[in-house]
Amino acid sequence: MAQNLFIGSLAYATNDDSLKAFFETIGEVESARVMTDRDTGRSRGFGFVTFVDEANNQKAVDELNGKSLDDREISVSLARPKEDRPQRDSGSFRQRSW
Numbered sequence: 291m292a293q294n295l296f297i298g299s300l301a302y303a304t305n306d307d308s309l310k311a312f313f314e315t316i317g318e319v320e321s322a323r324v325m326t327d328r329d330t331g332r333s334r335g336f337g338f339v340t341f342v343d344e345a346n347n348q349k350a351v352d353e354l355n356g357k358s359l360d361d362r363e364i365s366v367s368l369a370r371p372k373e374d375r376p377q378r379d380s381g382s383f384r385q386r387s388w
Contacts, residue, residue: 292320292340292341292344293340293344293347293368293369294338294339294340294368294369295313295338295339295340295341295347295350295351295366295367295368295369296336296338296365296366296367296368296369296370297309297336297337297338297339297364297365297366298335298336298364298365298366298367299335299336299362299363299364299365300324300333300335300336300337300359300360300362300364301333301359301360301361301362302332302333302335303360304324304333304337304359304360304362305324305333306322306323306324306337307322308359308360309322309323309324309337309339309359310322310339312354312359313339313341313350313354316341316346316349316350316353316354317341317342317343317346317349317350318341318342318343319339319340319341319342320340320341320342321338321339321340322337322338322339322340323337323338323339324336324337325337325338338369347368350366351366351367351368354366355367
């Protein structure tokens with residue numbers, strides 16, 4: 291599995307295409323995704339970028355962390371692996387214990 295970069299502090303105007311174009315100054319981007327709220331479709335202010343060549347990850351962190359994208363200073367770091375979280379039971383009410 292390819293190592294992702296975590297991109298934080300994104301402007302709400304930033305979309306997948308503008309994120310990809312910004313990171314292509316470092317190297318060929320395999321995927322760029324701005325995470326959105328499931329209900330509103332509005333940006334959640336962060337995203338992930340994957341380069342075709344993982345050697346570009348550290349270069350992107352060094353060169354683009356703190357740079358301005360869509361008039362907002364972004365943070366760029368290596369993404370941590372997704373933690374296994376217990377499945378939420380979203381369809382039922384919680385029983386009170388009293």
